[in-house]
Amino acid sequence: MPELPEVEVVRSGLAPAVTGAVVAAVEVLDRRSLRRHDAASGDFETLLTGARVEAAVRRGKFLWLPLSGDERRGGRAVVGHLGMSGQMLLRTPDHPGDDRHARVRLHLEHPEHGELRVDFVDQRIFGSLAVDRLVPTTDGETGGFSDGVTGEWARQLPSQVAHIARDPLDPAFSERAFVAALAKRDTGVKRVLLDQGVVSGIGNIYADESLWAVRLHGEHPASSLSPRRVRELLAAVRDVLGKALAEGGTSFDAQYVNVNGASGYFEHSLNAYGRAGKPCPRCGTPMVREAFMNRGSHFCPRCQRRR
Numbered sequence: 001m002p003e004l005p006e007v008e009v010v011r012s013g014l015a016p017a018v019t020g021a022v023v024a025a026v027e028v029l030d031r032r033s034l035r036r037h038d039a040a041s042g043d044f045e046t047l048l049t050g051a052r053v054e055a056a057v058r059r060g061k062f063l064w065l066p067l068s069g070d071e072r073r074g075g076r077a078v079v080g081h082l083g084m085s086g087q088m089l090l091r092t093p094d095h096p097g098d099d100r101h102a103r104v105r106l107h108l109e110h111p112e113h114g115e116l117r118v119d120f121v122d123q124r125i126f127g128s129l130a131v132d133r134l135v136p137t138t139d140g141e142t143g144g145f146s147d148g149v150t151g152e153w154a155r156q157l158p159s160q161v162a163h164i165a166r167d168p169l170d171p172a173f174s175e176r177a178f179v180a181a182l183a184k185r186d187t188g189v190k191r192v193l194l195d196q197g198v199v200s201g202i203g204n205i206y207a208d209e210s211l212w213a214v215r216l217h218g219e220h221p222a223s224s225l226s227p228r229r230v231r232e233l234l235a236a237v238r239d240v241l242g243k244a245l246a247e248g249g250t251s252f253d254a255q256y257v258n259v260n261g262a263s264g265y266f267e268h269s270l271n272a273y274g275r276a277g278k279p280c281p282r283c284g285t286p287m288v289r290e291a292f293m294n295r296g297s298h299f300c301p302r303c304q305r306r307r
């Protein structure tokens with residue numbers, strides 16, 4: 001399942017290819033991938049065709065392309081969520097259309113790169129594409145992470161993403177608000193890390209890695225952590241995400257491939273996730289896996305004692 005580093009790899013790969021391109025045509029091969037598109041706002045294909053892509057922006061695991069054009073297209077964006085298995089593949093126009101999991105194809109014309117195609121490929125159809133309205137950010141800061149391109153859309157974000165908190169790599173992420181949010185939660189700290197309304201972009205893998213780094217058990221009540229401990233945890237989250245990003249994401253899902261369709265995630269050494277039964281890299285105690293929200297939590301029973 002793609003997490004923030006994997007989605008950022010996709011965003012940064014798409015950005016130079018799609019920024020400034022005009023959508024020449026749209027092919028919807030499977031309308032189930034449009035279930036988050038609000039048809040009342042207009043037809044997906046009609047809204048998109050003829051629009052110009054202004055940038056590629058990301059918040060957490062959401063990715064969007066702000067659009068310009070006439071009145072109907074301006075103030076909107078194509079917003080994508082990769083779900084469990086979604087991919088955005090950059091193709092040349094003559095690439096054979098043989099991918100049976102291709103759901104939507106955007107045919108683009110770029111002033112420098114010529115004709116391009118972006119294929120939204122999604123085997124399990126938990127991901128989606130939609131054309132959505134842009135709304136202003138509540139804190140007046142930029143909507144998400146991009147390459148610093150500015151425009152009237154820069155301090156906006158798709159309405160579907162408005163309830164998603166900023167991710168810890170976002171320059172406008174508020175550390176103070178994060179500390180305050182944890183102080184109010186009596187639930188286990190891991191659950192709070194996975195709550196996209198508190199902080200976005202942290203999935204199961206990077207939550208386990210961050211908790212291991214600061215020797216914290218995931219069931220430890222968030223509200224009992226001191227502000228200093230919360231800041232240590234946040235620093236660990238940023239470190240773990242930053243390292244994964246530098247290595248281009250983490251490989252756990254054979255379905256994931258990067259923007260050019262090359263072979264996927266990049267191997268990355270992990271300390272906790274997926275290491276049940278193996279020695280803790282810090283103390284040598286065999287690591288443990290426990291069931292957690294239909295998934296698993298991986299931790300060291302010695303370094304990360306449940307209190």
Ligand SMILES: [Zn+2]
Pocket residue numbers: 280281282283284285300301302303304
């Ligand atoms: Zn240990």
